[in-house]
Amino acid sequence: MDKTLSEIPEKEIKKYHEVVGKHVKLLRESKKISQLDMALAIGIKSIAFYSNCENNKYDKHFNMEHLYKICKTLGIQMSDFFKEVEQDFSS
Amino acid sequence: MDKTLSEIPEKEIKKYHEVVGKHVKLLRESKKISQLDMALAIGIKSIAFYSNCENNKYDKHFNMEHLYKICKTLGIQMSDFFKEVEQDFSS
DNA sequence: TAAGTCATTATCCTATAGGATAAATTTTAA
């Protein structure tokens, strides 16, 4: 049966990634953690890649595995993290 | 400065993906939505790929964009979804 | 003022995530 594919605009997904990155940065800074330290904590040697994900530059963004590790490093729950994101996203 | 890379075991990440998939299935079924309908709702024509993500088969799992669309389709918040996942994951 | 630290800009390379196909199996409904 032919059904419509996703009608959620790519712009909305991109915006969501932007907000996710923004809140990762806010939380990281609040814990006085450098981009380098956070990058290493999630298993990445590239500060540049990390920076681009936080800032959603060149279409880079955090994936599920990154976020899982970031939250663990920050000592917070994924659900709490997304609570923050949602509050920002819907306003 | 040389610092340790992520010490979170890959098995833990895999387990997390498994639990995420499990809860997507539970919620989908509770809303009487077929795998086909959900796959199409998130912009995927392949039921097989969708099934493999729900069941974490052949290392397939949902990514952030999938989950965003799934939650929107289910009419729930990402934070609420992860609340469920976390309760299951830590027990 | 200079050196060190931290972050950003831009681009390149490639392994794999993404997602398809087809056949088989299981479940449901007629």
Next chain:
DNA sequence: TTAAAATTTATCCTATAGGATAATGACTTA
């Protein structure tokens, strides 16, 4: 009991996500 619907199994292909590098810029510290 059979057919249809739904899901699973397994594998293949390729565009891009993942992540690197190098240079540059901004900020902090000595």
